Structure formats: C-alpha cells, structure tokens
Amino acid sequence: MTEAILRKSIPEFRRGVQAGIGIGIGYFPVALTFGLLAKTTGLTVLETLLMSLVVFAGAAQYIALSLISLGTGIFEIILTTFIVNIRHFLMSASLNEKTADEHPAVKAVYAFGITDETFSVAATRDGTVTSGYMFGLIFVAYSSWVFFSGVGHIIGANLPQVLQESMSVALYAMFIGLLVPSLKKNMKIAFLAVLAACFNTIFTLSEILSSGWGIVTATLLSAVIVEFIEARKKQTGGRADG
Amino acid sequence: MDSKIFLLIIGMGIVTYIPRMLPFFLFHGKELPPFLQGILKNVPYATLGALIFPGILFIQEDITYGLVGAVSAFILAFSGANIFIVILGAIAVLTGYSYFF
Numbered sequence: 001m002t003e004a005i006l007r008k009s010i011p012e013f014r015r016g017v018q019a020g021i022g023i024g025i026g027y028f029p030v031a032l033t034f035g036l037l038a039k040t041t042g043l044t045v046l047e048t049l050l051m052s053l054v055v056f057a058g059a060a061q062y063i064a065l066s067l068i069s070l071g072t073g074i075f076e077i078i079l080t081t082f083i084v085n086i087r088h089f090l091m092s093a094s095l096n097e098k099t100a101d102e103h104p105a106v107k108a109v110y111a112f113g114i115t116d117e118t119f120s121v122a123a124t125r126d127g128t129v130t131s132g133y134m135f136g137l138i139f140v141a142y143s144s145w146v147f148f149s150g151v152g153h154i155i156g157a158n159l160p161q162v163l164q165e166s167m168s169v170a171l172y173a174m175f176i177g178l179l180v181p182s183l184k185k186n187m188k189i190a191f192l193a194v195l196a197a198c199f200n201t202i203f204t205l206s207e208i209l210s211s212g213w214g215i216v217t218a219t220l221l222s223a224v225i226v227e228f229i230e231a232r233k234k235q236t237g238g239r240a241d242g
Numbered sequence: 243m244d245s246k247i248f249l250l251i252i253g254m255g256i257v258t259y260i261p262r263m264l265p266f267f268l269f270h271g272k273e274l275p276p277f278l279q280g281i282l283k284n285v286p287y288a289t290l291g292a293l294i295f296p297g298i299l300f301i302q303e304d305i306t307y308g309l310v311g312a313v314s315a316f317i318l319a320f321s322g323a324n325i326f327i328v329i330l331g332a333i334a335v336l337t338g339y340s341y342f343f
Contacts, residue, residue, distance in 0.1 A: 022325050047247050054255035064254060074250045082257035087289075089261035094285035096269050107266035114262045116293055123286035165302055166336035169311035170329050172298040176312065177328035179290040180319035192284050193291030200292040218292040223284035231277060 009132030016136020019125070022177070023117045023137075024144035026170035029159060030058055031145050034065075035152020041065045045153045052149035056142060057115060059211070060084045084212035090219060091119040098123060100130045107131070113138030117171060124178045188226060196222035311336050 031052070038048040043065075055061055060081045067077045092114055099107065110131065118141050122129045159167065183190045199218035203209040209217060274282070299308040314335040318328045 022329055025326075025329060043247065044243065046243055047251070050243075050248075051251045051254070054251050055258050057258050060254065060258060064250070068247075068250075074246060074253065077250055078253040078257055081254045082261075085258045086261050088258070089265060090285055091289065092262050093265035093269060094282040094289075096265050097274075097279060097282050104267050104270045107270075108263050111263040111266055112259055116289070120286065120290055120293070124290075162337055162340050165307075165340060166311075166333045168301040169298070169308070169315070169332045169336055172294055172301065172308075173311065173315040173329045173332035174325065175290050175294045176315040176332075177319045177323075177325040179287065179294070180316060181322075182287065184320065189287045192287040193294075196288035196291035197295035201296040204296050215289070215292045219285055219288040220281075222288040222291065223281045226284055226288075227277060227280040230280065 009130065012130045012132030013136040013139075016133040016138075017140050018136075019121050019133070020118070020137040020140030022174045023121065023141040023171075026117065026174050027058075027141060027144040028148050029164060029167035029170065031148035032152035032159065033164070034058070034061055035149045035154070036156060037062070037065050038149070039153045039156055041069050043068075043153075045150060048153045049146060049150050052146045055081070056113065056145060057081075057085050058145075083210065087116075087212055087216045087219070088114055088119075090216055091116075091123075095119060095123055095129065098129050099134070100128045102131050110134040110138055113142055115141065117141060117174065120175060120178050124182060188230070192222050192226050195225065307336065307339065310339050 034052070035048055038051070039045075043051070051061055051064070055064075063080060063084060064077050067080065092111055095114065096107075113134070118134075118137050121137060122134060125133070179189075179193055183193060196218045199221050200214050203214035203218060204211065208214075294312070298312045299305050301308045301311065311332050315328050315332040318331045319325075323331065
C-alpha cells in the first residue's frame, strides 16, 4: 500500500522539483541580498538562517530587517509580518480547491511552503496538484531561500551590480511566464489579471493600502467582479459564449 | 543568539504559518457554494496580475528599466518560450540594457 503510494509520488515529486527550478533561480539574488542586509542590520549568521528557515517569506523578512534597524518593538514587527502575509490565506484557500484529496495533516506540512511564487506555479498547473508535486516544488524553493540567505551573510558581498540589478527581474519574469500562456487562451484570465493589476497599481501609487493588503484587496475585487459578471451572463442570456 | 531576536523570529514564523495553513483545515472536505468556488478559481490569475504590477516597474529607480524587463518577458512568453527562457531572457535583455544605457 505505502509502496504503491511511493511509486506514484516519486515522479510527482520530481515534476515539482522541475517546476521549482525557476523559483530557485529567482530566489537566489533576493536571498543573497537578504543575507547581506541581515548582516549589516547586525544579525548573526545563525539568526539570519533561522529567520529564513522559520519564516520563509521574502517581503516580510526584508521589512523586519528595516524595522529592527529602526529599533521597532518585537510586537509591532510581528503584527506587521502578520498583515504583510495574510494574503497567503487567500492563496491557500484557492489552492485547497485544486489539490488532491489528502489528510489535512499532510497539507498542513506543505502549507508552510506556500509563498507568492510556489502558489503561482502550483495554481497555474494543468489538472490536480498532488502532495508529491507540492513537496518537490517547495523543496527547491525553500532550499534556495535558506541556502542563499546564509551565503549572502557569510560572503557579505553582492553579485556584480549589473547582474544584481538585472536578476531583480527574475521573479517577475516568472510570474509573466506563468500568466501569459493561460491569458492567450482565455479572455477571462486576461481580464482577471489586468483588472487586479490596475487595482493594485491604484492602491500602491495612491498609498491607500500597504503592499500586503493591496495585493489581497486587488485580487479579491478582481476575482469577485469577474465572477459576478460571469454569473449574470449565465443568468440573463443563457448563451454559451464568453 | 540574542533571545529577543529569537522570540521575534518564532513570533514571525507563527503568524506567517497560520494564514498559510488555516484554509486547508477550515475548508477540508467541504463543498463550497459554486459562486465562492468560482471566486477561488479566479484568484491565481488575479494574484499574478497584482504581483506583477506595479511591482515590476519599481525594481530599479528607473521605471523604463522595469518596463523593458516586463515587455521582453511578455514577448518571450507570448511567443511560447519555456519559462526558463522567459526568466533568463529577461535577465539577459536587462543586462544588455544597462551596458548600453
């Protein structure tokens, strides 16, 4: 029985690893810079590694560093982290609709590895997302994040500046690479993405919402509006276009 | 290790993990109303839109830099290139861009 499960999940794990390589590349410059900044903030290499091991959330870790250097209290930093990362609730809720049936305890383990990037890769996969796939995906992303955080601290130097700058596009390029193939096939997807992009741009530029809330609100607004339009179209016309 | 930093890291870890894990328990084995299911199915693509914009425009001070990266990634992806080519291609274009401008 367990053997059968294993035989099925090893290829899935491998597929997850393959899908995770893009994230591994993208995390490399971000984690390296995090390690470097952690050092200049006064964190030891152990503290830096521990933060990447325990938190595994890029944006929140960067914000924490700047708050530490400002002398902000622990409670405020933890609260800020919570607010910045609450968007993952929406991502997990969405992914839960797509993942293979599994004991919640197993899902609770891989839930730890849900980031903007692992979510995006898993959620745009064709078909069901298996647990083996999730573990493979997260394994690569997590290893890259933790390892290069440590390297950044120990080496204490950055990549050559030109490369450091150009590699900052990596994760965004990955998001575009995940979005565009689906967007080509389906107008609804294009509409969803463009609408959310517009909302988030408005929230960010007008500084109405901090970036964590901005992404959640823009995503929800877009997802609800598009679903509402869909539902109405079905109700009124009953035509099978669109 | 500074015990204050240690406490901070553990606290950050807990508040980050809870929102990631909770939905898998809350919605386990539950059939959500179709409208809600539809919304959750829309979330990935909406998230991608919000993650890309406006963030990509601000990767460097010069907005054109981000725009060049965005356009080259988009063209590569649209032409059907593999995701690694999209990532490495955008990096290559921007590396070239900073040599010339």
